[in-house]
Amino acid sequence: MYSDVLIVGGGMAGSALGCALATSSLFSKITVIDTTPIPKAPENEVPDPRCVTLTPISQKFMRSIGTWNLIEEKRRAGFKEMKVWDYYGTGSMLFEDSYGWVLENKAITHANMTRLSQFPNVEILAPAKVKGFSVRTGEVEVELEDGQKLTTSLVVGADGKESKVRNDFKIGAWRSTYPHCGLVCTVKADNKVPTAYQRFLKTGPIALLPFWDDYYSIVWSLPPLEAERLKKIPPAQFIEELNKALHDPSIVSFPVSTQLDAPMIREITTDRFSFPYALQHASKFVDSRVALIGDAAHTIHPMAGQGYNLGVYDVINLAHDLCEAAKVGKDPGSLMSLENYATRSRLYNTLFAGFEQFILWNYTDFGLIHYWRNANFSLINNIPPLKSLFQAGANGTYYVPSHWSWVSEMPPEEIPF
């Protein structure tokens, strides 16, 4: 059985790529393979802490493939501004028109998979597992664990950071660790406002992202031992530590003391999960007959809330190029169809990885670096063009084409409020 594109991994990136390619109706068949069954619609009342923040471009993308409206309205909570400040000095940044949406991973996957199953030319094999690939002239034969054999022109690896596709196609990955691991949970707070908060602490950044009702998601980056400790302490004590992290006044309060009106955390409503962070880049994002997207190609520190968005930009760039190739009958698996995606993706991924590394170096607490750091915060906050540059860099406009090949008309901009 032949499909034009075979996507290994029906997670948030793989299913999105499938939707974009199917929406274009330029392909005769798309196959999506995942090891887990198709997820059910989320019904939980308390938001799941495993969530992502969508930039305006990523949200626009979800509208372009028709999955945005498949997510229950309540579950599409947005924020309209972002406050960032430092534990040490008086530096702070307020991004007034920085829109974003906080969505549960499973809500996105469910919406994408639901949309995918509506296309007649999409074949979803889940649960199914790939056994191996054998490359032949002009195509790849994919063998599944159950013995089924499929052929395709292009294999897309969207199977996460331990990608089997990457390993099987003998593409290496460069990996480095961060001094942090992540601690996530959902909390309830007083006076919830649609604002995202991030404070840079001595031990690492903590982010407070608004969910629906008065729920917030906590993403706390910490040294692994500290994370283990915070995971084990009783909830009351955890809330106390959390409030301390968010509300303790800065160590230096000259010339003015920064008071940010972060909400008071009242209650912790889910388990605390911890997970390791890694900086990883595949040595190649594409090769003949294979393309890697999302975590299979790159992972970064979640401090800027960009991890999933970079995956979405991959999907946008790759889907656009594949559609353009399909219009002129180009082989989707040839390097000529894939190279442009790899170049673009490499660019914004390196940019973000480097930017985050720069921030981490600024938190080494060495000498007078506190002052340099806080001065930078104030500088960015007070020079409007500089601030807009940062804002534009963070909302994704620069990294994707201005027109997307799978839609004849680009969806209009949308803001959460």
Place this chain on the structure above:
Amino acid sequence: MLSTFRILRRLSTVDPSEKLIFASYKWWSSNDALHPYTDVRINFIKNCLGLSGPKPFANMKILDVGCGGGLITERLARLGGTVVGIDPTPEAIDVAQDHLPTHLKDKVQYRNCEVVDVEGTYDLVIASEVLEHVNSPDVFVKQVADKAIPGGSVILTTVNRTIESYLLAIYAAENVLGIVEPGTHSWDKFITIEEFKELCRNANLDPQELKGWFLDYLRFKAFEVDYERLGYMCRCIKLS
């Protein structure tokens, strides 16, 4: 008179020295200008025929004369067409055959022969970048036109004989940029627009859309342009 005409139509137009050049041509080398140009050619054909959608060439019988390594043939098959690709150079046919993915095997047929050896007629006949490589292009165009059904389309592309084409299509492309294999073209075999239109009319073809193309070397992307002093493409209608 009629017999002379028949003899003419049986005449071989293959230039043996050209055959030698294409025996070792690296058709699928990714830095060959033919690949971005093929995007333009396919788009040109689609626009001229008013085709769009997922399988625009479905239910079409297509003949690709001088298919070389199968650059156009394969793409047309992927776009739904049933294509016969012919080339007098056996090595080129071997390359094309080896490159053809299994799932396209029933859509494509490659034959090592000349256009006069092809039987039957086709909805669409393409001879792209062939005119400047044959002996007696007048005979060749007639032979190509013969293979199209009345009212069917014949797509011909070649290079204009101008000072610009000498500088860019031969000197720069072959010797400086290396995007065309050296020795591929000889300038005196290029065809001017007037000559080209004359060739078409003599072969009972009505030349319609005529467009030039240009390669943006830095982005390695080709474009259709309204400038015909370099390479150009033309869609002709076969008159009955």
